[in-house]
Amino acid sequence: MNPSRRTIVNAALFSTALALPDRDNIVGRMESVRTGSASRFGSAEVDMVIAMTERLSELDDQFGGRHARPMAAAFLVNTVAPYLRADAPEEVRKSMMSAAAFHCYLTGWMAVDEGLHGLAQRYYVKGLELAGASADRMTYCHILRGMSGQAVDLGHGVPATRLANAAAAVSPSAEPRMKAFMAGQQAHSFAMAGERANALRSLQEAEKAISKAESQAGTFGGYSPATLAYHDAQVRYGLGDVPGSVASLKLHFRLRDSTDSQVSALRFGSMLAERQLEMGHLEAACKTWDHVLDQYPSMNSDRVDRHVRSIAPLLHPYRANATAQETWERARQAA
Incomplete structure (x- = not known):
């Protein structure tokens, strides 16, 4: 430096x-x-x-x-x-x-x-x-889970699964939110690796654990029903259920609160718009992207940047539509 x-x-x-x-x-x-x-x-x-x-x-x-x-x-x-x-x-x-x-x-x-x-x-x-x-086993498993999340972001399903399983194996507590925290990442990783049965089983474990955690005080790692809905969306998308993924992402945004990350809001909002467009819901996708673009100027994140840079190419074939043209132009200027 x-x-x-x-x-x-x-x-x-x-x-x-x-x-x-x-x-x-x-x-x-x-x-x-x-x-x-x-x-x-x-x-x-x-x-x-x-x-x-x-x-x-x-x-x-x-x-x-x-x-x-x-x-x-x-x-x-x-x-x-x-x-x-x-x-x-x-x-x-x-x-x-x-x-x-x-x-x-x-x-x-x-x-x-x-x-x-x-x-x-x-x-x-x-x-x-x-x-x-x-x-410090708690931090050790937290880091392994973070490494699994990085592998998922890079599209490496098998290493992500191995790291998520290792994190769950060394987890020092049977506290419900901790179990949900680990099982949700396992589910996402299994879906990325194409292991349908394991992904659905882990997702079910996360759902059971978070339902118990919500009746108890305390948190771990910020894992909440909103995070679970995000993992459900990623599992569904990984297994080919695009409409189910869109529905789960919408649920995620309904469940978010003021403690949730603005970075994740823009990342997950971008994912929602991309999947809405994949379903053929052009104007809904543009509305979602417009909300992302409203918040984008204050953000300094490569992951968000990559999503924003993808908007104009994705909308280019639909520029004859006035709504799409307007969002396309905003995206070009932002990128």
């Missing part, structure tokens, strides 16, 4: 820290590490890393990986890595490794959203190393 770019990223990172509760204390701890004046750390520093990771995750959800990943990477290099080399009681050190592992996972997830898949793999592998060293 060139010096001017590093200065910009660090300024943005400290601006992010200012948005957190107890901001003066957090900024002070970050600065002491950056300048090399901190040789020991305690639980307060672990809490600071967790808080910053959560804030960076919110920025990623709102604006995309290209916006947030450079800040997450800078925080990892300038703050988290020095803590891993400093002195601390053993239990505190393990907690810091666990926090660092999850930060590596999040940074890898952002790199996927940038389209930097090799970089994402390196973050994921480092996260697995840290989670293993800290005996």
